[in-house]
Amino acid sequence: MSFALEVRDLRHSFPSAGEVLRGVSFALEPGCVLAVLGPSGSGKSTLLHLLGGLETPKTGEILWANKSLHGAKQDALSARRAKEVGFIFQHHYLLEDLTVQENVTLPSMICQNPNPTRATMLLERVGLQDRIGAYPRTLSGGERQRCALARALVTKPSLLLADEPTGSLDRANAERVFALLVELAHLEQAAVVVVTHDESLASKADRIIRLEDGEVQQIEDTKVQG
Ligand SMILES: Nc1ncnc2c1ncn2[C@@H]1O[C@H](COP(=O)(O)OP(=O)(O)OP(=O)(O)O)[C@@H](O)[C@H]1O
Ligand SMILES: [Mg+2]
Structure with a gap:
């Protein structure tokens, strides 16, 4: 079986917070959208950081496209991440000195495959076509969030990790995004692994994981006929 992402018995702790993830396992096929639900502090953002190789788990293993991150050299991991993974962080970081269009195009330039056409297409899809020349400081919170989404998608990543990408959006924009x-x-x-607090949006994903206190309480397949 070919998986875009596989996670085996992931455990993580912080000195000040103790055990934050207590044995998380799942696998995602290409094209599968997984929603992660759970109360504040249940470990959702930590899980996403580990999945993206931004932090190393205490134990357990993560595989992108059936290839383990375990033991990978930092340079090799960074190169793979830039090419294969798109990130939307909970606190969306845009570069303030670049315009919206430049922010979105940047990851494709870092991968030496600049794709301003896709950047423009994505900006249209998130409804920012009129703001492409604007600087981030002039955007609303929701506009920044939509810009961050377009940026995460510009390289056509095979894995997208999104931490509450609709958190600052109104209902209509949240549904659209x-x-x-x-x-x-x-x-x-x-x-796609998407963290959300919104049950109704989560139901549009293919699968839902509920995290509680660092443990997976339930995995649901939303497409299974009841
Ligand atoms: N870098 C860190 N150092 C120490 N503790 C941390 C760190 N990051 C997260 N924690 C702790 O780990 C636990 C899980 O945090 P995490 O950010 O993963 O929660 P979350 O589910 O994303 O919450 P929210 O819904 O509020 O974003 C919390 O108790 C938090 O305080
Ligand atoms: Mg979080």
């Missing part, structure tokens, strides 16, 4: 994630995942066969 979530639908775009699901559509692109299915179309481009990207696996």
Whole structure:
């Protein structure tokens, strides 16, 4: 079986917080959207950071496209991450000296495959076509979030990790952005892990994991007919 992402018995702790993840395992096929639900402090952002190789788990293993991150050299991991993984952080970091269009195009330039056409297409899809020349400081919170989403998608990542990408959006925009994630995942066969507090949006994903106190309480397949 070919998986875009596989996680085996992941455990993590911080000295000040103790055990934050207590044995998380799951696997995602290409094109599968997984929603992660759970109360504040349950370990969702920590899980996403580990999945992206930004932090090393205390024990357990993570595989991107069936290839383990375990023991990978930092340079090799960074190169793979830039090419294969798109990130939307909970606190969306845009570069303030670059315009919206430049922010979105940047990851494709870092991968030496500049793709301003895709950047423009994505900015249209998230409804920012009129703001492409704007600087981030002039954007609203929701506009920044949509810009961060377009930026995460510009390299056509095979794995997208999104931490509450609809947190600052109104209902209509949240639904639109979530639908775009699901559509692109299915179309481009990207696996998506999306953290959300919104049950109704989560139900649009293919699968749902509920985290509680660092443990997976439940994995649901939303497409299974009851
Ligand atoms: N870098 C860190 N150092 C120490 N403790 C941390 C660190 N990052 C997270 N924690 C702790 O780990 C636990 C899980 O945090 P995490 O950010 O993963 O939660 P979350 O589920 O994303 O919450 P929220 O819904 O509020 O974003 C919390 O108790 C938090 O205080
Ligand atoms: Mg979080």
